[in-house]
Amino acid sequence: MKRNLFAALALSAVAAVGVPATAMASTTAGTTILNVVTVDYKDATNTNSFSAAFSTSVSVNLVKAGLNITTAPSTANYTPAFSCAALDSYASGGTFSAVYAMTATANGQDTYKLNIEQASHNASTSSATYTILKADGNVQAAATSAASDLVLNSAIVVGTSGTDTLLFPGGSLKSAADGGFAAGDIVVVDYGATKTAYLVKNVTLGHAAGYTVNGAIASTATGKKTDEERDQVQVEAFVNVNGIGNGGTAPAFNTTAPAVGTVVGEMAIVKIDVTAVSSAKDLDASVDYKLTVTDSSANNTQYVGSATNSPANTCPAGNFLATKLEILKQVRNFTDNGSFGATATSDPGKVLEYLVTVTNNGGQANSAAVIDNIPTYTKLVTFQDTYGGTVSTDGTGYFAQIFDGVNTVNLTVDASGEVAAQPLSPAPSVGFGKAAAVTAGAALNFYLGQGSSASAGGTVPSCSDSTKNTQALCIAPFTWNRTYTIKYRVKVD
Amino acid sequence: MQKNKKLATAAVALILAAMPLVAWAQPKVTITMKAEKEVSVTAKGKQVKKRVAAKGVQPGEEIIYTLSYQNSGNEAAKDVVISDPIPAGTAYIPGSASETGDLAFSIDKGKTFKKPTLLTYELKGNTGKMEKKVASPDEYTDVRWTIPQVPAGGTGSVSFKVKVK
Structure with missing residues (x-):
């Protein structure tokens, strides 16, 4: 009986290790945790009162997380799911194209690493490229078959303002110059079971709370506090967009708001193009492709591909029909x-x-x-x-x-x-x-x-x-x- | 004459310097704070925990705040009250505040302070009757220590831990 109990304990310990770090991350990276302590005291006569204060600031670090890779949603309100794009037949030398969505789930901006691989059968030549598309379908990053970096933002919402503004800790979001949220970006707001894609309309960066007394030297001054001004991201409906389609509704955070502590993540749309030339008359060529995406530390690997496919984590790109x-x-x-x-x-x-x-x-x-x-x-x-x-x-x-x-x-x-x-x-x-x-x-x-x-x-x-x-x-x-x-x-x- | 004048100035300065000690004896309490976190380091093949300055923290990590006070005055300070609102974005870790002096907590942003076991509030329950509840530690908004007296030259420190949300 004792041995059984130990086994059960060991098992639960292993399970705990497997829980991703993001499960705990409910504060945006870059948030300043300001702690102000005040000391009040009196002199021996108990008549004169004095005060002094001190403060420290601690910054919240990035907890890296994998991207959520899904089929490009057909409407702006969607339940994330992944499946490989439908198969079809193409002329030898023709092009198969598929569109997927990648949404950031970390507590802050990260530079994700993308790489595409392909394996062909009965093909004399084959290639696979990926292109990052903007919300309007225009190209954000040109087609490439090489490894590349993709900066995506995500942050933990601390509240909403009005009908359309998401609030984040003051000073936590990156500026546009540093690749932060910018007008036209697609952001996904979490409503629990479903998610809704919106477009960023405007970003207003605030600042963290501050206090004048800090550093290494103790002070007898009481200091002055600067109140926090929260970072604001105003969003609008996401409509008429290549890959996403219609169905985007305008935000109404005054009636339905995302829960405080949920992730608002930027979504990138990736288009994969695969081409192959049949190597022999009468033999159709086929290609398996795999887009590998990791965080900036090459961890939290996710794939555009299905784990159950063979080879694992690939998607088939259909048949490139040989000419007959x-x-x-x-x-x-x-x-x-x-x-x-x-x-x-x-x-x-x-x-x-x-x-x-x-x-x-x-x-x-x-x-x-x-x-x-x-x-x-x-x-x-x-x-x-x-x-x-x-x-x-x-x-x-x-x-x-x-x-x-x-x-x-x-x-x-x-x-x-x-x-x-x-x-x-x-x-x-x-x-x-x-x-x-x-x-x-x-x-x-x-x-x-x-x-x-x-x-x-x-x-x-x-x-x-x-x-x-x-x-x-x-x-x-x-x-x-x-x-x-x-x-x-x-x-x- | 020139020399005499200089001497006189020096004498005045001496008197001025000595005066506060005599005429305005008073306490002078300063406070500093450091934010630290515990990390595991391997020393001589063994894993040991070490406290390092918490410049950046991960959500879910603990910050240990140590508040050090010092009375550099020439008189004892009385009713020394150290107040610290729990920082936004963090939650107080139960039992982490040092039991120095009179330790009390607030759940109403410092308006009232009570001992943890007395920290109650009322809510209208299912029956419509007001029900009395005890605040859970993560509802604490402020922590406060009251130290009756810090003698001249006296120092001390209190600490507490929070978890980053």
């Missing part, structure tokens, strides 16, 4: 109304139609171009008005047609080389093309997809609306065009 481009060339005897196939037979003087089909069932490919030649013993057929219309006799006019599954463009060969009137609205680039000449052996170049031009290929697949050129954005009524077909005709000599 396929090309198929078919031919038919147009004059005899034959069917497209691998081969066709023709008598001299008859017209053959070629059909080139480009399909990509994988990740988006850039600079998609088809290089072809006018077959030997044939001559390119051109049309006066439209592809398949009235045959032109001077070797100019329309010579080919590109179809992306939704829109069709007809390509011309003329003095200016190539023109492809693209569809109007929505306006994708279906493709462009160029015929070097109409004679056998002349090059036929075709440039496919969004972003293509008269001299370079675009992306395949592409959206039928050029403004939505990722598969995630390309939703109904638009279509994600994976298959492009090119038709042209030649006349057998």
Whole structure:
């Protein structure tokens, strides 16, 4: 029985050690604890009274603490929680982006250390960067893959004033020049179960209480006290913000105030961008990323990442789809109304139609171009008005047609080389093309997809609306065009 | 003549210097205070506790205030009352004040002082009746020592501890 009791005692001692220091920190770092002692006495006659006083000041130190890392809240009133950003699929070389929030919980300003790591699979190259965003979505610290420092403020509230002002011990907050709270900062006020993000509107720094008699030498003077003027942080509603969204309410501390002794912490929004290029055809690349955040002493480590993931404390950045481009060339005897196939037979003087089909069932490919030649013993057929219309006799006019599954463009060969009137609205680039000449052996170049031009290929697949050129954005009524077909005709000599 | 004048001046100065001792005998009590904290240090392989000046403290740490008084006057000081409001942002640690002279505490910012066991207050309870309660130490707002007499040349000190909130 005795042994059991000892075991229980040891266990409780261990548990006590594990309690973080912040649990006790209910005074802001930099607070001045002023103690004034007065001595009153009388002389031997008991008639004359005298007084003397003395004071000491003690400053409260910073208790470092880890940042509270959460999913970027969708509303300003939120319950903090963390989960890795949702997975999606991206083109090889495309970019995965996720936004998280990091909120200070210490009793004062600290310089946190950030570092990002990434591990890729089936990727020839990959990278991960992080960017610190301001409340309005603008960049506060540019994207980097290197370690960096981030100064965040937090303080323990000692009261509120009016509807919108948080009070802190006089002289405890850092000045704006020292990176203290400043207008536009996001601060999170603790209401117990939920938290609310506000924007700092104005900061007014006060000063600690003081006393004239202090130092090392005793005095017979009674001294004079300077009253404390508390530091004030005025806040306002946090609305229309990138990453946080709507739902920010104006503070009403006169009706609902944060409890005295709770932390008001600055929140930083961090955007993580991950990119990878698939190392092999048909093999999708994936990346695990981990943003490590510590306090200025490299303790209290927190991660943008989940402890239960493998590797631990990482988040997956989705699949960077390998391109799966396929090309198929078919031919038919147009004059005899034959069917497209691998081969066709023709008598001299008859017209053959070629059909080139480009399909990509994988990740988006850039600079998609088809290089072809006018077959030997044939001559390119051109049309006066439209592809398949009235045959032109001077070797100019329309010579080919590109179809992306939704829109069709007809390509011309003329003095200016190539023109492809693209569809109007929505306006994708279906493709462009160029015929070097109409004679056998002349090059036929075709440039496919969004972003293509008269001299370079675009992306395949592409959206039928050029403004939505990722598969995630390309939703109904638009279509994600994976298959492009090119038709042209030649006349057998 | 010149020499005589100088002598006379010196004599006046001597008389002036001696006068307070005779004519205005009075107590002159000064007080100083130091704020310290206890830290664990390893000396000769053993962990020992040592008091160091508390310039900066962590929330949750204890500050030991030592108030030293000295009567540098030539007469005893009577009814010496040392009053110290518990500093804002800290809480008094029960039982830490030295039992010197007459020790009393206040819960009303120094308006009234009582012995700890007598420190009571009334609250309207659930039944609507006033209920008498005893103040818990962290409600103490002031600590006070009353020392009946400090003789000329006498010194002494009192101390108490607080915990930083």
